[in-house]
Amino acid sequence: MLKKMLLVSTILLAWTTGPARAAGPSDAVYPYLGIDWGGEVFVGAALPFGMVKVGPDMETFDGFHIGSGYAGTGRVLGFSHLHLSGASGKYGNILVAPVTGEVIPADIKSVRVDEVAKVGYYAATLTRYQTRVELTATPRVGLHRYTFLTGGDAHITVNLAAILNKGPGSESQKFLGAELKVISPTAIEGVGRYTGGWNEGGEYQVYFHMEVDHVPARVRTWAGGPPSPDATATVDGDQPIGASFDFNAQPGEVVQVKVGLSFVSAAQAHRTVEKEAPGWDFDAIRAQATAAWDRALSPIAVTGGSDDQRRQLYTALYHTMLMPSDRTGENPSWTSTEPYYDDYYTLWDTFRTSGPLLTLIAPERQRDLVRSLVDIYRHEGYLPDGRSGNDTGRTQGGSNAEVVIADAYVKGLTGIDYKTAYAGMRKDAEVPPQDPRKWGRGGLMEYNAKGYLSLANERSGSRTVEYAYDDFAIATLACGLGRREEAKLYAQRSGNWSNLWDPALVKEGVKGFLRPRNPDGSWAEPNTLKRGTWPDFFYEGDEWTYSLYAPHDVARLVALSGGKAGFLRRLDTLFLKRHFDMSNEPGFLLPLYYNWIGRPDRTADMTVYALEREFLGTHGGIPGNDDSGAMSSWLIFQMLGFFPVAGQDVYLISTPSFPEADLDLGEGKHFRVIAHNLDAERFNRYVQSATLNGQPLETNWFRHGQIKDGGVLELVMGPEPTRWGTGTPPPSLSDTTADRPMLCVPASQP
Amino acid sequence: MLKKMLLVSTILLAWTTGPARAAGPSDAVYPYLGIDWGGEVFVGAALPFGMVKVGPDMETFDGFHIGSGYAGTGRVLGFSHLHLSGASGKYGNILVAPVTGEVIPADIKSVRVDEVAKVGYYAATLTRYQTRVELTATPRVGLHRYTFLTGGDAHITVNLAAILNKGPGSESQKFLGAELKVISPTAIEGVGRYTGGWNEGGEYQVYFHMEVDHVPARVRTWAGGPPSPDATATVDGDQPIGASFDFNAQPGEVVQVKVGLSFVSAAQAHRTVEKEAPGWDFDAIRAQATAAWDRALSPIAVTGGSDDQRRQLYTALYHTMLMPSDRTGENPSWTSTEPYYDDYYTLWDTFRTSGPLLTLIAPERQRDLVRSLVDIYRHEGYLPDGRSGNDTGRTQGGSNAEVVIADAYVKGLTGIDYKTAYAGMRKDAEVPPQDPRKWGRGGLMEYNAKGYLSLANERSGSRTVEYAYDDFAIATLACGLGRREEAKLYAQRSGNWSNLWDPALVKEGVKGFLRPRNPDGSWAEPNTLKRGTWPDFFYEGDEWTYSLYAPHDVARLVALSGGKAGFLRRLDTLFLKRHFDMSNEPGFLLPLYYNWIGRPDRTADMTVYALEREFLGTHGGIPGNDDSGAMSSWLIFQMLGFFPVAGQDVYLISTPSFPEADLDLGEGKHFRVIAHNLDAERFNRYVQSATLNGQPLETNWFRHGQIKDGGVLELVMGPEPTRWGTGTPPPSLSDTTADRPMLCVPASQP
Missing domain, CATH: 3.30.2080.10 (GH92 mannosidase domain)
Incomplete structure (x- = not known):
C-alpha cells in the first residue's frame, strides 16, 4: 500500500508542475474564473481561437447545470472535443471517457478529484475508475493521457451520440446519427451528425480520427445495442453509438489517445493528426500549447496592480481568445x-x-x-x-x-x-x-x-x-x-x-x-x-x-x-x-x-x-x-x-x-x-x-x-475631480463643431 | 526642504506602524470592506459597542454620498463623534476640524491623502491644511491628534450645527440649536439639540466636553456670525455655531484634543473624559482600543482558509460589534x-x-x-x-x-x-x-x-x-x-x-x-x-x-x-x-x-x-x-x-x-x-x-x-452529495413527529 501511495504521489507531483518553462503571462490565468454564476466559460484544453476545445462535460441534474459542459460539481461524463466559451447549448461532441470494469455505455460517469486546470491543460482523477486523466490540445487535435492507477480491465471509450443540451426544446441540440469504423488495431474514424442548439442552426457534421498509442486487447463497437466485435457501426437517429479500446492494464499503465477533428472528412481529420500531433509526446504538445498562450497573451504587459488584478486581466484575455474558432x-x-x-x-x-x-x-x-x-x-x-x-x-x-x-x-x-x-x-x-x-x-x-x-x-x-x-x-x-x-x-x-x-x-x-x-x-x-x-x-x-x-x-x-x-x-x-x-x-x-x-x-x-x-x-x-x-x-x-x-x-x-x-x-x-x-x-x-x-x-x-x-x-x-476633461466632449452626430464632424472626413481611414 | 521631508517621513513611519503589540485577530480587519455599494459601514475610531464613533464625514455631492458619514471620495468636512454603521441618515454630531489660515466656518473642507484605517484608529493628511489627523477613542471619548506640518496660523474648530443628512425630507435630520461655553483657556463645553433621521425620532441632545492639550493663543466662538472673542455662544435654530482654538504653531507642532460625550449633561461628559482618558497619552489609548478589539474578536478562532476569507470573517465580526451602542x-x-x-x-x-x-x-x-x-x-x-x-x-x-x-x-x-x-x-x-x-x-x-x-x-x-x-x-x-x-x-x-x-x-x-x-x-x-x-x-x-x-x-x-x-x-x-x-x-x-x-x-x-x-x-x-x-x-x-x-x-x-x-x-x-x-x-x-x-x-x-x-x-x-442529511428534516410546527414537537417542551430552556 505504501509503495502505491508513493507512486501516486510522484505522479501527482509531475502532473502538478508540468514541463519546466520560463514564467509567462499564462501563469496568471485562472480557468475557474467564471465557471459559476452563469459565466459558462470553457474549462479544458484549447489553443487561442482553436477549433478543438477538449474538456470535461458534467452530468446535469435538475436543471442546475445549463449545458455549457464544465461545472464545478456533478459527475464527469467524459471529455468531448467541441465547446463554446461563455455561452451554452451547443456542441459537446465526440465524448471520450476511460472506464474500468464492464463497459455499460449508458452508465459512464464518475466523480473527479484532484483537478488541475491550466491554459492548454486539464487533469483530474476519476475516482470510480481510479484513472488519472490529462488533456492537452493542438488547434484541431485533442490529446488525452490516461493513467489506470490500479490497472485491470481498462477501456478507452468514445461516444458519438453525446451532445450538450439534448432535448426537445427549440434551443436544444439533437443527435441525428453517426457512423464509425475500426481502421486499424489502434485507430477508428467516423462522423456524427447533429443539429440545433441556441442558434437553432441546421445540421452540422463532425468527422474524427481517433487513435491510441499501443495495441489494445481488442476494439469493440456498439450501435443501438451492447458492445460487439463489429468493426463498423451506424445509427440513423438518436441511438447509442460508440466504441471501446479494451486493455488488460498493468497498475499505473498509461494509454495515450489522439482525436483529430474535421468538418470536411475523416481523412482530413487523419491528416490533421499527422500534421499537428505526430508521435506521442504529450508533454511536448502541452508545452507548445502553453507557449502559444504565452505568445497570445503577451501583447498586454502590465506593471504593478495586485495578483488578483493580474489574474483577472490575463484570464479575461484568455477568455477573449477562446472564440471564435x-x-x-x-x-x-x-x-x-x-x-x-x-x-x-x-x-x-x-x-x-x-x-x-x-x-x-x-x-x-x-x-x-x-x-x-x-x-x-x-x-x-x-x-x-x-x-x-x-x-x-x-x-x-x-x-x-x-x-x-x-x-x-x-x-x-x-x-x-x-x-x-x-x-x-x-x-x-x-x-x-x-x-x-x-x-x-x-x-x-x-x-x-x-x-x-x-x-x-x-x-x-x-x-x-x-x-x-x-x-x-x-x-x-x-x-x-x-x-x-x-x-x-x-x-x-x-x-x-x-x-x-x-x-x-x-x-x-x-x-x-x-x-x-x-x-x-x-x-x-x-x-x-x-x-x-x-x-x-x-x-x-x-x-x-x-x-x-x-x-x-x-x-x-x-x-x-x-x-x-x-x-x-x-x-x-x-x-x-x-x-x-x-x-x-x-x-x-x-x-x-x-x-x-x-x-x-x-x-x-x-x-x-x-x-x-x-x-x-x-x-x-x-x-x-x-x-x-x-x-x-x-x-x-x-x-x-x-x-x-x-x-x-x-x-x-x-x-x-x-x-x-x-x-x-x-x-x-x-x-x-x-x-x-x-x-x-x-x-x-x-x-x-x-x-x-x-x-x-x-x-x-x-x-x-x-x-x-x-x-x-x-x-x-x-483624490478629487479637477477641471480636466470638462471641456470639449467626444464627438456626436448632432454636435456640428467644425473641427470634428463625424462623417465623410476620413480622419484615420486607410 | 530635505529636512522637512525627512521629518514627515519619520512621522509617517510612526503613524503607519502604531504602537508595538503582539499580533491579534484585529490585524485581519479591513475597515474599508463595505464602504461602497451601499454597505455604509462606519470608518473611524470606536470601541466594541462604543458610544463614541469618531470618524470623518465627507462632503456629499449630487446625491452621490447618501449620508452615512464616510466615503471613499469627496472632501473631508471634519471628524464628528456619533455615527451609525451599516445604515445612514442619523448623527454626525460635534464636528471637529483643523484649519490653517483664516477660519471661515462655512468653508472648512479638504481633500485627504495617506489615509490609514485600523480598528480603533484613523489617520489622514488634509492637504488643504497641511495637517496630519489621527483619531482614536475610548467608549465615550474621542481623541484627536493633529500635527500641523507647516505650522503658522493653526486652529482646532468645533461645529455644533453639523449633522449628516440635513434636509427637508421626512427622513432627514434637523439641527434645532446649541449652546457652548469656554470654561477654561483649554476647554469648552456645550450641548447641541437635533431631531429626525431615518427613524423620524424626536429631539436628542448631545452634550460634550472638549479640551486641548496646551494653551492656545486664544479661543473664539461664533453663533450666527463670524468668529468673535465671546466666551459663550447660543443659537435657537439652524444657525452656525462653533468655536476655534487658535494657535501660532511651529512646523510639526502637535495639538491633541479630547472630546467626551454625554446624553445627560456636560458635567457628565467632563467626568467621562477624566475617567476614561486622563492625561494625554494618545498611543496608550490607541493600544487600549486595539486590545479591546482583539479581545472582542477572539471568541472566534479559525484554522486555514485564505487571507481573504479571514479578512472577511474578522471584518464581519468587527462590523457586528459596532452597534448597538x-x-x-x-x-x-x-x-x-x-x-x-x-x-x-x-x-x-x-x-x-x-x-x-x-x-x-x-x-x-x-x-x-x-x-x-x-x-x-x-x-x-x-x-x-x-x-x-x-x-x-x-x-x-x-x-x-x-x-x-x-x-x-x-x-x-x-x-x-x-x-x-x-x-x-x-x-x-x-x-x-x-x-x-x-x-x-x-x-x-x-x-x-x-x-x-x-x-x-x-x-x-x-x-x-x-x-x-x-x-x-x-x-x-x-x-x-x-x-x-x-x-x-x-x-x-x-x-x-x-x-x-x-x-x-x-x-x-x-x-x-x-x-x-x-x-x-x-x-x-x-x-x-x-x-x-x-x-x-x-x-x-x-x-x-x-x-x-x-x-x-x-x-x-x-x-x-x-x-x-x-x-x-x-x-x-x-x-x-x-x-x-x-x-x-x-x-x-x-x-x-x-x-x-x-x-x-x-x-x-x-x-x-x-x-x-x-x-x-x-x-x-x-x-x-x-x-x-x-x-x-x-x-x-x-x-x-x-x-x-x-x-x-x-x-x-x-x-x-x-x-x-x-x-x-x-x-x-x-x-x-x-x-x-x-x-x-x-x-x-x-x-x-x-x-x-x-x-x-x-x-x-x-x-x-x-x-x-x-x-x-x-x-x-x-465532491458529490451522499445520503447524509436526507432523512429527518428540521422541526416544523405542523410536523407532529412525536419526538420533536416545537412547543411547550422546554428542551434547553433555563
Whole structure:
C-alpha cells in the first residue's frame, strides 16, 4: 500500500508542475474564473481561437447545470472535443471517457478529484475508475493521457451520440446519427451528425480520427445495442453509438489517445493528426500549447496592480481568445482561400469590446475575422449576426456585422475587401430576409418605411435603435468609399432611434424614454416589465438601457434629457437606483456616457464601482454569460483605463487599474498607458491632467489615429475631480463643431 | 526642504506602524470592506459597542454620498463623534476640524491623502491644511491628534450645527440649536439639540466636553456670525455655531484634543473624559482600543482558509460589534440600574443573525441587550423594533423584539426578566399602538380579528407573515412560562401567514404565493412590481421571498408547494432565476430551506454561490446596507458552516469555509466545527458524514442544547452529495413527529 501511495504521489507531483518553462503571462490565468454564476466559460484544453476545445462535460441534474459542459460539481461524463466559451447549448461532441470494469455505455460517469486546470491543460482523477486523466490540445487535435492507477480491465471509450443540451426544446441540440469504423488495431474514424442548439442552426457534421498509442486487447463497437466485435457501426437517429479500446492494464499503465477533428472528412481529420500531433509526446504538445498562450497573451504587459488584478486581466484575455474558432480549411459549404471562422456567438455581444480589443493587440486576427464574415456574405448572401456549427443564426438586436466592419475601417485595418463588405452591409439595410431570426433585419420594410418598428414586429424597441446605429456604421463606410449620397441617406436613417422617444414618459423623475408604437403610429402602453425574451419590446435590456442606445449621437440624448443637468440626473438615477445591468451587453457604454457631459469623475466612480463588485477573481467572477469574451474584454478595457466606442475611431478615458500598461500593437509599435499616483484603495481615481504622446490632452477622449502608430497616454491621478476633461466632449452626430464632424472626413481611414 | 521631508517621513513611519503589540485577530480587519455599494459601514475610531464613533464625514455631492458619514471620495468636512454603521441618515454630531489660515466656518473642507484605517484608529493628511489627523477613542471619548506640518496660523474648530443628512425630507435630520461655553483657556463645553433621521425620532441632545492639550493663543466662538472673542455662544435654530482654538504653531507642532460625550449633561461628559482618558497619552489609548478589539474578536478562532476569507470573517465580526451602542448611565429619559443601549437599527435586521451570534460568543452582551429592550418596555410601554437617538422608531415589518427574546429564552440566556419581557411581547400582540410606525403592530385590530392584514393597512403582506412568526415567538415563551392556554392561542395565530396564501397564483411554473386581500376579504390584484417602499404589500422583499416566510412551519410550506418535488422546483426557480435578494434580510434563511426537504447538497450549492459572489473582501464587499452588522453576521454563520433559525433552538448545517473554527462560548466552553477534506476550489462542498460530540449525526441540523456546554461538530466533506442529511428534516410546527414537537417542551430552556 505504501509503495502505491508513493507512486501516486510522484505522479501527482509531475502532473502538478508540468514541463519546466520560463514564467509567462499564462501563469496568471485562472480557468475557474467564471465557471459559476452563469459565466459558462470553457474549462479544458484549447489553443487561442482553436477549433478543438477538449474538456470535461458534467452530468446535469435538475436543471442546475445549463449545458455549457464544465461545472464545478456533478459527475464527469467524459471529455468531448467541441465547446463554446461563455455561452451554452451547443456542441459537446465526440465524448471520450476511460472506464474500468464492464463497459455499460449508458452508465459512464464518475466523480473527479484532484483537478488541475491550466491554459492548454486539464487533469483530474476519476475516482470510480481510479484513472488519472490529462488533456492537452493542438488547434484541431485533442490529446488525452490516461493513467489506470490500479490497472485491470481498462477501456478507452468514445461516444458519438453525446451532445450538450439534448432535448426537445427549440434551443436544444439533437443527435441525428453517426457512423464509425475500426481502421486499424489502434485507430477508428467516423462522423456524427447533429443539429440545433441556441442558434437553432441546421445540421452540422463532425468527422474524427481517433487513435491510441499501443495495441489494445481488442476494439469493440456498439450501435443501438451492447458492445460487439463489429468493426463498423451506424445509427440513423438518436441511438447509442460508440466504441471501446479494451486493455488488460498493468497498475499505473498509461494509454495515450489522439482525436483529430474535421468538418470536411475523416481523412482530413487523419491528416490533421499527422500534421499537428505526430508521435506521442504529450508533454511536448502541452508545452507548445502553453507557449502559444504565452505568445497570445503577451501583447498586454502590465506593471504593478495586485495578483488578483493580474489574474483577472490575463484570464479575461484568455477568455477573449477562446472564440471564435479558426476553421480555415474546414468549411464544408464552399471552397475559398479566405480565412474561415465559426462560433461568432454572437457579434451582438462581441462587436462592442472584443473586436476593438483584437484590432489593437491582434490586428491580423481581427482582419481575418472580418474577412471570414465578408466571405460568408459572399457565399451565403448575408453577413451573420450569430453563427455556430457552420450555420448562421440567430439575430439578436440588429445587424451588427455593420459595426464590426465600420470599426475595422475607421481604425485602418487593411487587407479587407471593404467594397464587398459594404455590399453586404447595404443588403442588410435594404433586402428583407426570408428568415429574420437567421439573417439581416426583421421588419425591415416597416423600419425603412416608417423609421421605426411598431409592435407588429418583435423586439421592436431594441431593433429600432440598433438598426439606427447599424445605419450609422453604413454611412461611415459609405463616406470612406466616396458614396456621399448613400452616406447622407444612412446618416439620416441613423437618427431613427429617436422616433420611439416619448418625451412625456417619466420614470423616477427622469423624463423621456423609448416607448412602443402601435402599427398605426400611436403610442402603445410602455413595456416595462418583461426583459430578455424574444417577443418583448426590448431584447436583454430595459428602458433605462435602450433609451440611451445612440452611441453616435449622445449630444442629442443629452439635449432630449434636458441638457447636461438632466442627463446627469438620468445617469445618476440609472446607476444609483441600480437600473444598470452589467450582465448584458447593451449597457456596456453607459458608465462612460458621463464623459459627454464633462463629468469624467462620475465615469471614474461608476467604472471603479463596476470593477469592484461586478468582476471578481473567483468562480463567480463574471456578471453573466461571458458571451465569447465580450464581458471579459469589457473588463480588459476598463482595467487599461480607456474604452472604445465601437464603430467609431474614438476612445473614452476612465481610470486605469495598473500604474503602467503596454500594448503591443504589432510591427514594433507600442501604446503605453501610464497612470501616476494610483493607490491601492482606488481613492485616486480621478484624472488630474493628461498628456498624449507628450502633448497636453485636455479632452476625456482621443482618436485611434492618435495612437495607431504607438504612443503614450500619461495620466496623473488624484483624490478629487479637477477641471480636466470638462471641456470639449467626444464627438456626436448632432454636435456640428467644425473641427470634428463625424462623417465623410476620413480622419484615420486607410 | 530635505529636512522637512525627512521629518514627515519619520512621522509617517510612526503613524503607519502604531504602537508595538503582539499580533491579534484585529490585524485581519479591513475597515474599508463595505464602504461602497451601499454597505455604509462606519470608518473611524470606536470601541466594541462604543458610544463614541469618531470618524470623518465627507462632503456629499449630487446625491452621490447618501449620508452615512464616510466615503471613499469627496472632501473631508471634519471628524464628528456619533455615527451609525451599516445604515445612514442619523448623527454626525460635534464636528471637529483643523484649519490653517483664516477660519471661515462655512468653508472648512479638504481633500485627504495617506489615509490609514485600523480598528480603533484613523489617520489622514488634509492637504488643504497641511495637517496630519489621527483619531482614536475610548467608549465615550474621542481623541484627536493633529500635527500641523507647516505650522503658522493653526486652529482646532468645533461645529455644533453639523449633522449628516440635513434636509427637508421626512427622513432627514434637523439641527434645532446649541449652546457652548469656554470654561477654561483649554476647554469648552456645550450641548447641541437635533431631531429626525431615518427613524423620524424626536429631539436628542448631545452634550460634550472638549479640551486641548496646551494653551492656545486664544479661543473664539461664533453663533450666527463670524468668529468673535465671546466666551459663550447660543443659537435657537439652524444657525452656525462653533468655536476655534487658535494657535501660532511651529512646523510639526502637535495639538491633541479630547472630546467626551454625554446624553445627560456636560458635567457628565467632563467626568467621562477624566475617567476614561486622563492625561494625554494618545498611543496608550490607541493600544487600549486595539486590545479591546482583539479581545472582542477572539471568541472566534479559525484554522486555514485564505487571507481573504479571514479578512472577511474578522471584518464581519468587527462590523457586528459596532452597534448597538452601549449607553448605560447615559439615558436622559429615566433612571434605571439596567443596561441601556441605543441604536437598535433595527431589530428587524439583526434578530436573524446578530442576536444569535452574540448569544453564542458574547452571551453577556446579548443578555444586556435584551435587558435593555425590556427596560425600554418597562418605562415606555412598548418594546422597540428600531431605536436611535433615544427614541423608538420605526417599525419595519413586525414586532421582532419577540423573536429576540424568544431566541434568548430557548437558548437559556439567564439574567433576563422574562416575565416582564413576556408582558411586553403580549402588549405588542394585543394593544394597538397610537403611532404604528413607532411602536407595536400597525393594523393590529384587523390582524387579530381576521387573521391577516388587508390592503387597508400598509405593508399588509410582509406584516401579516411577520406578525405570525412573532406570535410563534410569544407562544414559545408562553410555553416556557407555563401559560399553556396563551401558548395555544399564539400558536394558532402563528399560522396566520397562510391566510394570504393564494394556491392558484402561478409564476414561472411555481404555484402558490402570498396575495393581497381587499378589506372585504376578496383577493386583490397581486402586487409584483413595487418593492421596498412603505405603502407596498411587501416591505423590502418580493413575493418570492415573503411567500416563504414561515420559519416555524416550513413543512407546511413544502405541503402547500406540492410536496418535496414542488418545493425543490420553487427553491430552484427562486435561486436560478435570481429572485433571491441577498441585499435585504427577509430572505436570509432561504438558501437553507433545502435542508427541510433533505437536500443539504443544494443548501451547499446556494450558500457557496452566495459567498462567492455576494460577499467580497473589497470596498463593495457587502451586498447592501450592512444594517448594523446583520449582513456581516449572516456571512459569519455561513463561513462557520451552520446557521441559526432565529427564535428557535435549531441550527442548520451548510458548508464551512475553514478546516477548523473554534467558538469560545465563555466559561471555558468551546464549540468547534471541524471540516475534513475542504478544498480551495470549494468543490468538496457536500457533507458526506458528520458527528456531533463524537456521536454520528445523521440530520442536517442540530439543537442549541447539544452544543451549549461546548462540543465538536465534525464534518467530512466531499465532491458529490451522499445520503447524509436526507432523512429527518428540521422541526416544523405542523410536523407532529412525536419526538420533536416545537412547543411547550422546554428542551434547553433555563
